[in-house]
Each structure stands twice: as C-alpha cells, then as structure tokens.
Amino acid sequence: MTERDKYERKVGRQWEDVLNxxxxxxxxxxxxxxAIQCLTKALNKxxxxxxxxxxxxxxxxxxxxTVQLAALERLLKVALDVDLRIENPCLFMTKGDMCKSIAxxxxxxxxGDTVTCDSFPLRLPNGATHCGHCTSCILRRLSLRxxxxxxxxxxxxxxxxxxxxxxxxNQRSKFxxxxxxxxxxxxxxxxxxxxxxxAVYSQFPDLYMTSTELSAKLGESSSDITEHLVDLLSAYVxxxxxxx
Numbered sequence: 061m062t063e064r065d066k067y068e069r070k071v072g073r074q075w076e077d078v079l080n081x082x083x084x085x086x087x088x089x090x091x092x093x094x095a096i097q098c099l100t101k102a103l104n105k106x107x108x109x110x111x112x113x114x115x116x117x118x119x120x121x122x123x124x125x126t127v128q129l130a131a132l133e134r135l136l137k138v139a140l141d142v143d144l145r146i147e148n149p150c151l152f153m154t155k156g157d158m159c160k161s162i163a164x165x166x167x168x169x170x171x172g173d174t175v176t177c178d179s180f181p182l183r184l185p186n187g188a189t190h191c192g193h194c195t196s197c198i199l200r201r202l203s204l205r206x207x208x209x210x211x212x213x214x215x216x217x218x219x220x221x222x223x224x225x226x227x228x229x230n231q232r233s234k235f236x237x238x239x240x241x242x243x244x245x246x247x248x249x250x251x252x253x254x255x256x257x258x259a260v261y262s263q264f265p266d267l268y269m270t271s272t273e274l275s276a277k278l279g280e281s282s283s284d285i286t287e288h289l290v291d292l293l294s295a296y297v298x299x300x301x302x303x304x
Contacts, residue, residue, distance in 0.1 A: 130277060151274075152288045155199060156206030156299045163209065171212040176200040184219060192218035193233040198240050206299040223303065237304070244300045251294040257286045260293065 133146050150158050162168060175181075178194040190197045197218065204213050215221060220229055222237055246263065253259035261268045271285045278285070 152292050154206070154292065154296045154299055155203035157295070159203045159207035159209055163207065168209060168212045171204065171209055172214045172217070182219065186219075188217055188219040190218045192220035193222055193229065193236055195236045195240060198222060198237055202300055202303055205303055240300070241304055244297055244304060247293040247297050251290060251297060256290045257283070260286065260290055 133144065137143060162171065175189050176196050176199075177190040178196050179191045180189070182188055182191065190200075201210075201213065201218075201223070204210050215224075220233055222229070226234070226237075250256055250259045250263055261271075267289065271282055271289065274280070274285045275282045
C-alpha cells in the first residue's frame with residue numbers, strides 16, 4: 061500500500077467519523093438526511109477529504125441544492141462542534157465578474173497556467189491545451205475578455221480560435237458556439253420582456269424553487285432574489301454581446 065493510499069484511507073475514516081457522530085448526536089430530521097446523503101455522495105466521489113479543509117471541495121463535488129447546503133451546515137455544526145456558515149460570495153456574479161478578481165490580487169500571469177476545456181487533457185503535439193470550441197472554452201475566453209485579461213491568455217494554447225478563424229471551422233466545431241448564442245438569445249428575451257421577473261420563471265421553472273430557497277437562506281425577499289437573478293442574466297448577456 062502506497063503512502064497516498066494510507067492517507068486516503070485515513071481521511072476517509074475521518075469523514076466517516078463525522079457522519080457517525082452527526083447521526084448519533086441529532087435526529088436525521090434535524091440534521092438533514094439530504095445533507096448526509098450529499099456528504100456521503102461527495103465522499104464516494106472524492107475518496108475522502110480532511111475535516112474542515114475539504115468542506116468546500118465536498119460542496120463543489122456534490123453540487124447540493126440550497127436546502128442541502130443549509131442542512132449540511134447543521135450537520136457539520138453538530139459533528140464538528142463549530143459555528144460555521146457556508147456562503148457563496150460569487151452567487152450573483154458572472155464568470156467575467158469573478159475573473160476581475162484575478163487582477164485585483166495581481167495574479168494576471170497565472171491565467172496562462174489554467175485550463176478550462178471539456179476535452180482536457182488534449183496532449184496534442186503542438187502543445188495546445190484547449191480545443192477552443194467547446195462551451196467551456198468559449199465561456200472562458202468571453203469571461204477573460206470581459207475582465208480585461210485577454211492579453212494574459214495565450215491564444216496559441218487553443219487548437220481552434222473561434223474569434224479569429226470562425227469561418228474556417230467545420231460544422232461540428234461551430235456547434236457549441238451556436239448553443240452559446242442560443243442561450244444568450246434566450247436570456248436577452250427574458251431581460252427585455254415587459255415583465256422579466258415572470259419571464260425568468262416561465263422559461264426556467266426550477267429557478268422558482270431556487271429563488272424560494274435563497275430567500276430563506278439569505279434573508280431577502282423573493283422579489284429581491286428575482287431581481288438579482290435577472291440582473292445576473294443581463295450582465296451575462298452584456299458580456300457575451302461584446303464578442304459574439
């Protein structure tokens with residue numbers, strides 16, 4: 061058994077202890093059976109993570125709902141005997157907004173060391189690390205441009221340049237950019253609607269439940285949450301309209 065295997069077993073047991081402690085100290089209806097299922101799912105996916113240090117990795121890997129996050133908070137408070145709150149400071153920010161924080165901490169040079177591609181790893185002879193035409197690559201480039209970080213993104217790392225050689229791409233390579241444009245068109249219809257608050261839930265019914273959960277979680281009115289969501293769509297449309 062390698063040292064890595066020993067480590068993974070150790071931290072896996074730590075999280076099992078967390079679950080067992082939570083189950084023993086509070087009824088599931090108080091702790092949240094969904095939270096335990098969420099945590100167990102994350103453990104199975106990640107192979108176990110160190111206590112506290114791995115909380116946000118677990119949240120990300122399990123992709124829980126707002127209700128599950130609230131239950132997970134209660135579970136961890138009971139199991140670890142700590143007062144904590146799981147928050148998402150980027151909840152109503154576009155990826156372009158988030159990328160602006162890179163410049164705020166003077167980390168622009170790190171952009172070229174990152175990879176955001178559905179086909180990773182490509183391992184191409186020319187050294188390209190991004191296909192350039194998947195939705196992840198498109199959103200990456202749009203966001204970096206919106207944040208003013210395009211000069212720090214090495215274009216040679218893209219196998220295809222959707223901005224510079226779009227006409228030369230085959231139909232398959234153009235497919236995902238058409239999907240992004242369709243999404244932008246849908247969002248534009250919503251924000252330009254006479255009643256955008258109703259339009260957003262008509263187009264995406266599941267967002268109504270999300271809005272209700274966020275209202276309870278954040279202590280804001282449903283109308284305020286709806287306004288945040290519409291503003292988020294509007295900001296995303298504005299970013300994309302500059303370059304698509």
